[in-house]
Amino acid sequence: MSALAGVWHRDGSPGACGRVQFMLKAQRIYGPDDVRLWSGDDSALGRNLMRTLPEDVFDTQPVPLANGRMHLVADVRLDNRDELRDALEIGYPEAAAMSDAALLARAWDRWQEDCLDRLFGDFAFAVWNASEETWFLARDAMGARPLFYFATEACFAFASMPSGLLALSEVPCQPNWELLYQFIEFMPRGEPAERNAMSCYRDIHSLPAGFCARVSRREINVRRYWKPSPSPLFFRGPENYYEALREHLDSAVLSRLRGVSTVASQLSGGLDSSSVTATAARLQRERGQNVVAYTSVPQIPVAMEQHARFADETKHASATAALYPNVEHVLVTTKGRSPICNLDRNFDLYQQPVMALSNLAWLEAINDEVAGRELQVLLTGAAGNRTISYTGVEMLPEMLRFGPRGELLRTLGQLHRQRGMSWKSLIFRTLSPWMPQPVRLAAFTAQRRTAPQDAVRDSLLNPRLREERLRIPHPGAGDQISSICTRIGALHEVDSASLRKGVLAQWRIRELDPTSDRRLAEFCFSVPAQEYLRDGTPSSFVRNGMSDRLPEMVRHEYRKGLQGTDWHVEMTRDHAALIHEIAALEASPAASALLDIAQMKKMAEEWPTSGWEHPFVRRMYGIGLLNAVSAGHFVRRVEALERDRQYHKPDLAEYSLSPADS
Numbered sequence: 332m333s334a335l336a337g338v339w340h341r342d343g344s345p346g347a348c349g350r351v352q353f354m355l356k357a358q359r360i361y362g363p364d365d366v367r368l369w370s371g372d373d374s375a376l377g378r379n380l381m382r383t384l385p386e387d388v389f390d391t392q393p394v395p396l397a398n399g400r401m402h403l404v405a406d407v408r409l410d411n412r413d414e415l416r417d418a419l420e421i422g423y424p425e426a427a428a429m430s431d432a433a434l435l436a437r438a439w440d441r442w443q444e445d446c447l448d449r450l451f452g453d454f455a456f457a458v459w460n461a462s463e464e465t466w467f468l469a470r471d472a473m474g475a476r477p478l479f480y481f482a483t484e485a486c487f488a489f490a491s492m493p494s495g496l497l498a499l500s501e502v503p504c505q506p507n508w509e510l511l512y513q514f515i516e517f518m519p520r521g522e523p524a525e526r527n528a529m530s531c532y533r534d535i536h537s538l539p540a541g542f543c544a545r546v547s548r549r550e551i552n553v554r555r556y557w558k559p560s561p562s563p564l565f566f567r568g569p570e571n572y573y574e575a576l577r578e579h580l581d582s583a584v585l586s587r588l589r590g591v592s593t594v595a596s597q598l599s600g601g602l603d604s605s606s607v608t609a610t611a612a613r614l615q616r617e618r619g620q621n622v623v624a625y626t627s628v629p630q631i632p633v634a635m636e637q638h639a640r641f642a643d644e645t646k647h648a649s650a651t652a653a654l655y656p657n658v659e660h661v662l663v664t665t666k667g668r669s670p671i672c673n674l675d676r677n678f679d680l681y682q683q684p685v686m687a688l689s690n691l692a693w694l695e696a697i698n699d700e701v702a703g704r705e706l707q708v709l710l711t712g713a714a715g716n717r718t719i720s721y722t723g724v725e726m727l728p729e730m731l732r733f734g735p736r737g738e739l740l741r742t743l744g745q746l747h748r749q750r751g752m753s754w755k756s757l758i759f760r761t762l763s764p765w766m767p768q769p770v771r772l773a774a775f776t777a778q779r780r781t782a783p784q785d786a787v788r789d790s791l792l793n794p795r796l797r798e799e800r801l802r803i804p805h806p807g808a809g810d811q812i813s814s815i816c817t818r819i820g821a822l823h824e825v826d827s828a829s830l831r832k833g834v835l836a837q838w839r840i841r842e843l844d845p846t847s848d849r850r851l852a853e854f855c856f857s858v859p860a861q862e863y864l865r866d867g868t869p870s871s872f873v874r875n876g877m878s879d880r881l882p883e884m885v886r887h888e889y890r891k892g893l894q895g896t897d898w899h900v901e902m903t904r905d906h907a908a909l910i911h912e913i914a915a916l917e918a919s920p921a922a923s924a925l926l927d928i929a930q931m932k933k934m935a936e937e938w939p940t941s942g943w944e945h946p947f948v949r950r951m952y953g954i955g956l957l958n959a960v961s962a963g964h965f966v967r968r969v970e971a972l973e974r975d976r977q978y979h980k981p982d983l984a985e986y987s988l989s990p991a992d993s
Contacts, residue, residue, distance in 0.1 A: 332383050332493040332835055333392075333406040333432075334358035334672055335370075335478070337376035337457055339466060342485040347375035350499060355379050357498040357945045360680075360836040361491060367403050368721055369393040376459055378404045385590045390430035394880050395751045396440050396458075397950050401615050403439060406491055408841075410586035410848070415449065420430050432456075442847040446545065447556050449847055452586070453537075457489055457540035462690075463922040466546040472557040473714070473847040474527070474540025477828035481535055487546050492832060493532050493682045497972070504973040505533040511925065511962050512800060514684055517954055518786040520803075523823040524555065529681045531965065540823050552977075557849075559815060571861050573876035575854065577610075579717065583848035587710060595701045595840075596710040598660070599625035599892045600647025600885065602873050603715025604981035611710055612655035621657045624648070625700060627693035630664045642896040650882040663712065665692040669905035670898055670957055671912060674964045682831030684965040686825070688957040689898035702838040704866040709840050711828075714847035717818045720873045723863025726763040726814045738861065745867020750889070755951040789951065791927045791959035797843075815856045820895055822847070898953055900945045909935050912960055919967035931956065 336354035348370035355366055362379025376393055393402045409415065409431045416426040419437050426434070431452075438446040439458060444467065453475035458467045468489060470478050480489040481496045490496045494863055510529050513519050519526055527539040528612045538544055541557030558982060566572055584607060588594060592616065598606040612622045626648040645662060652660035670688035673695070677685050685691050701709050716722075724746075730739040743761070746752045747786050787800045831842050845851070858872060865871040874886045902909065913931050916922040934956055942948050 332362065332381040332408075332841070333377070333390075333404070334361035334379040334495065334832075335404045335406055335455065335457060336378070336495045337459065337466070337488065338374065339459070339487045339546075340373040340484075340485065341374050341487055344485075345372045347371070347373055350488075351375040351377050353498040354488070354495040355492040358490065358492050361832055363951070365390070367391065367393065369395070369698055371461060374459055376402060376457060378406070381835065383590070383835075383839075384408065384431065386428075386430045389428050390432055392430070392432045392436075394433055394436040396436055397462075398947050400462045401458055401460050402802070403432070403456060403458045405435050405454060406478075407431045407435055407454040407456060408452050409450065409454070410436060410452040418449065422564070438618060441865065442799070444556075453843075462483040465549060467543065468546070469543035470538050472541045472849045473822065473844075473852070474826055474828050474843075475847070477826075477832060478538045479530055479535050480538065480544070481616065482546070482551055483499050489553075492829060493535050494528055496535050497532070497644065497976075499809070500976070502535065503533050504969060504976055506921070506966050507533050507535075508925075508971050511966065512792065512796065513683070514686065514792045515792050515926070515959055515962050516787050516800065517686075517958060519824070523820045527823060527826045528553070529765070534617075540826065541819075541826075552684050559819070559853050559856055560814075561853050563859050564854075564857045568864065569865065569875065571877075572814050572858060572872065575982075576719065576858075576872065576876040577880075579848070579851045579854050580606065580610050580845065581614065583845035583851045584846075587708065587843040587845055588614065591623045591706075591708045591866070593623060593704075593706060594708050594710060595623045595625060595704075595706045597697060597712070598626050598648045598651060599894065600641065600644030600888065601712075601715075601892050602675075602720040602870060602877070602881070602885065603710075603712030603846055604721060605648070605651045605885050606713045606715070606877050608658065608872060609651060609655065609877070610845070612658045613880070616655070616657050618755055621659060622655070623659045623661060623701075623706065624652050625661050625697045627697065627894050628662045629666060630666055630900055631897050636762050640892045642893050644892045645880075647885050647888060647892075650884045654880075654882060661700060663693065663696050665696050665895075665897070666903055667901070668692045668696055669908065671900040671902070671908060671960060674912070674961070675968070677833075677835070677961075678965060678968045680837050681830050682833075683829055684958075684961040686958060686961070687895075687954070688928045688961055689895040689953050692898060692901065693895055698834060698838045698840055701840055703806065707839070707841060709842050711842055711844045712846045713844050713854070714822055717821045718846050719876075720854045720870045721748065721818065721855060721863055722869035723860050724760060724869055724871070725817055726860035726863065727757070728764050729814055731761050732953045734860070736835070737773045742861070742867065744865050746864070746869075747867075749867035750869065759870065759984075783907075789955065791931055791955055793923075793927055794982050795927055796925070797927070814860075818856065822852070853961060895953075896944070898957075899939075903938065906935070906938060912964065916960070916963040916967060919963070919970055922963040922966045925966055926959050 336351050338350045340347055351368050359379055362381045364382045364513045365380040367377055380390055393404050395402055415434055454471045455476035455478035456469055471766045477491055477495055481502050488496055492555045496502045510531055524539045527537055541554055541555055543556050544553045596611055598604050598608045608624050615622050628645050629642055652658045666772055670692050688934055761853050834840055834842055913935055939989055
């Protein structure tokens with residue numbers, strides 16, 4: 332794992348080397364093991380390294396290319412080293428002593444931008460071409476590694492984390508208000524790629540997942556390179572699809588076991604994490620190794636569970652773990668850890684406000700347990716609901732347009748009879764792409780019993796801002812016919828790469844998600860709708876495909892797990908800290924202009940003593956209030972950081988590289 336930095340003075344002025352040194356220093360927590368850079372007169376690039384892979388001992392980047400005319404830095408973990416080695420005709424002894432960055436550099440040297448179609452894994456990289464005076468930047472298809480940039484006519488700079496760019500005096504240290512408004516409303520607007528091109532800081536841009544950028548003196552050309560449109564797979568029988576699913580999942584999990592012995596996993600009662608944990612257990616058994624599976628459980632019994640949700644996943648997770656002798660099952664609670672107890676640490680690690688603080692508490696509790704055992708890899712299944720456990724319901728319009736009508740009618744009837752879905756809902760889901768916008772929005776609202784604008788009305792934005800935001804029309808339901816587009820959009824809905832960086836910095840844990848594997852995702856995109864909806868059962872593909880790996884209890888569970896339902900227990904104990912934080916927000920000019928402080932104070936003063944399981948209470952307190960506190964704390968910390976920058980003039984003597992490091 333690396334933290335990258337680079338600067339190019341587009342106006343030709345010297346001094347790039349010293350500025351990259353400051354950028355690297357600001358990101359040192361993400362790569363404390365080694366620091367190196369290369370510099371010319373008006374350009375420089377470098378990286379901080381955290382050694383996490385066996386081949387990292389050979390990492391000496393920046394990697395020179397084309398007789399020194401190019402230099403590359405990369406934050407990378409490749410899944411297909413052997414394939415690349417063969418395609419590049421590199422002998423095994425040489426390849427064994429190459430870091431992933433060096434192998435990526437060879438791929439770039441051979442194929443240039445076309446190498447993006449051959450790279451599988453997690454990466455963000457940058458290449459400086461001195462002869463052409465251009466930069467090339469890219470992120471992997473799923474956006475596992477972050478990459479941010481800043482540009483003016485005089486300067487272009489990039490870094491793995493915003494702190495690297497904020498080390499430069501010309502980069503504004505101010506919030507991106509539009510993104511914060513959406514965060515507090517809990518209602519994203521626009522396309523995911525458009526939102527993910529923004530950061531939480533004004534004028535700092537994020538390169539979206541699956542995108543690349545070419546930067547010259549006059550322009551920055553950003554384009555999407557990952558445009559999967561696989562042809563539908565037609566196998567003779569369902570079992571062939573299931574066998575292919577198991578093979579792809581095996582490959583995805585195995586590639587994430589490189590360089591580790593015992594591996595940790597998040598294990599809920601759902602299909603995704605259960606499939607990942609079960610697959611890891613099978614593969615680890617062949618390697619003579621173990622899996623430690625962690626399940627978050629509530630401290631107290633849940634009085635009433637929401638419709639189609641269940642809060643205590645102990646029985647389901649335990650049933651999966653019990654199938655595999657090499658799985659140690661560990662139950663974790665959030666005892667002693669309120670959602671707001673680490674707000675300052677959150678800012679320092681993640682450099683953005685954290686959504687769903689109630690979930691962060693149990694995630695960090697698991698991280699503490701994993702780090703306590705000195706385990707290096709934590710497997711998750713966060714992307715599974717758009718890949719292996721996709722419901723298939725969003726594919727109904729495709730069945731109408733491309734499939735036999737009789738098959739569509741049969742599937743609709745099965746969904747109605749087997750799963751109890753109403754005909755009104757099924758007709759809306761099938762016909763929505765062709766409905767006029769007003770009709771679609773009305774149906775969209777009726778299906779959810781709430782209008783999109785209600786999210787704005789109920790938000791804790793400052794009342795003046797709330798009124799302004801209510802006048803902005805919301806697009807409502809999408810009109811995409813292609814399920815691939817909607818699935819890719821959902822995969823990129825939240826860019827969590829910076830959160831993974833923070834976990835790496837604090838706990839030295841690599842969070843890896845096999846269900847987000849690019850080849851696995853593209854395979855799942857090619858599976859026809861009838862396999863996801865076989866016999867009128869949503870997600871039937873993974874339910875049937877994992878029949879040899881999962882217990883019946885998990886395979887036939889149609890409710891969704893709901894973690895963090897007991898967040899209010901620790902928040903009640905830490906109520907004084909909440910009062911103190913709201914007072915600090917009120918004292919901050921920027922935070923008080925952003926938030927409805929009066930309503931927040933009222934909610935804190937009228938803290939409920941019961942009814943926490945009610946959906947309205949959970950939405951207003953567990954989501955609305957905590958999101959407002961998270962956003963407000965971010966704003967006041969940015970405000971304080973900008974004040975500090977006004978009084979601090981950096982001294983190059985504070986941080987210098989020896990000639991051996993340069």
